[in-house]
Amino acid sequence: MANNIEVKELLDAGVHFGHLTRRWDPNMAPYIYMERNGIHIINLYKTAAKIDEASEALKKIAASGRKILFVATKKQAKDIVADKAAKANMPYITERWPGGMLTNFVTIRKAVKKMQTIDRMKADGRFDTLSKKEKLQMNRLREKLDKNLGSIADMTRLPGALFVVDIKREHIAIKEAQKLNIPIFAMVDTNSDPRQVDYLIPSNxxxxxxxxxxxxxxxxxxxxxLAERKAGKEAQAEGKDTPAPKAKAKPAAKAAPAPAAPAAPAPVAKAEPAKVEAEASEEEE
Structure with a gap:
């Protein structure tokens, strides 16, 4: 992946610009290339390597079927993150971070279910039986819930990882993820402490x-x-549908002929007693 990351592209996008030197965090020193006009310049070769490392880890998490929650509430990032996360079919938070989003996930799920209940009421006609005032209240509640939680409606369990833009701004999300030991991936600028995240990408x-x-x-x-996961499932389904080839029955082995019994020795003929006596008398004569 690092070979596909062009440092020139990062340079053109202004990824290398850090904050003023007086606002820096000393823990970011290994990722700073130099100082220019009172501004720290980030080492883009290290940025490329960290992008590669983070991308490989995120790919494995996505392939395992876990969700990755994207978090960016700052003005210049929210639209970009919402668009990219939606394309990847992942949940995201671009409005105010709801307190207890991770540590009190059950309550957040109840709010999401309330929004889904209103949708079902509109679908089955129950919504039309309400008074005008009740309809107005329901619609306002639905809009508020959709604005804050609509992007995580499909997230039925805690995410497998967090991707954060600006860890200083999203410090509440960072603390909640740390409590639950959820891996944290983040863009980290020169004014932030990289020790708070598991996979940092030093960048503007x-x-x-x-x-x-x-x-x-x-x-x-x-x-x-996600594509690797889908391909794996399809290959597994094809393997189940294809019947295993039947093994051909081997012809029965011919029985070996039984060994012939050894011939019994011929019986020795016994001399008759009369004949023996005659032969003895002839010798005496």
Whole structure:
């Protein structure tokens, strides 16, 4: 994957621009290339290597069937993340992070089910029996729930991983994931502490071009993982449908002829006593 990542593309997207030197986090020192005009410049070769590492891990998670939750509530990132995550068929949060989204997941699921109940009422005609005021209240509740939780309606269990843009802004999401030992993937700028995440991608998390480029690489890796999972399922289904070839019955082996019984020795003829006496008398004479 790293071979497919062009450093020039990262450079053109402005991925290398960090924050002002006075706002840096010393733990980001290994990923900083130099200082220019009071701004830290990120080492893009290390960025490419980290993109490769994170992409491989995310591909495996997607191939295993687990969901990856994308989180980005900052203005310049929300539309990009929503678009990329939707293409990869993954849940995302681009509005305010609901407190307890992960640590109190059961309550969040109840809110999602409430939204689905309203949809069922509209489908089966029960919604039409309500008064005008009740309809208005229901529609407002439905719009509010859809805005905050509509993108995670299909997430029936805790995600297998989190992908975060700007870990300083999404610190609540980071803390909840840490409590539940959920792997955290993130774009980390020079003003953030990389020790908070499991897979960091040192990059500019403020410019929309930089965010679009990094999230694009990540979402492509997730789509690859889903494609591998689908191909594996199809191959498994084909294997089950195809009957196993019947083994041909081998002809029965011919019975070996029984060994011939050894011939009994001929009996020795006994001399008659009269004849023996005659022969003895002849010798005396």
């Amino acid at each position: 998390d403020d410019a929309s071009k930089s965010i679009d480029k990094i999230v694009g690489y990540v979402s492509d890796a997730v789509i690859e993982g």
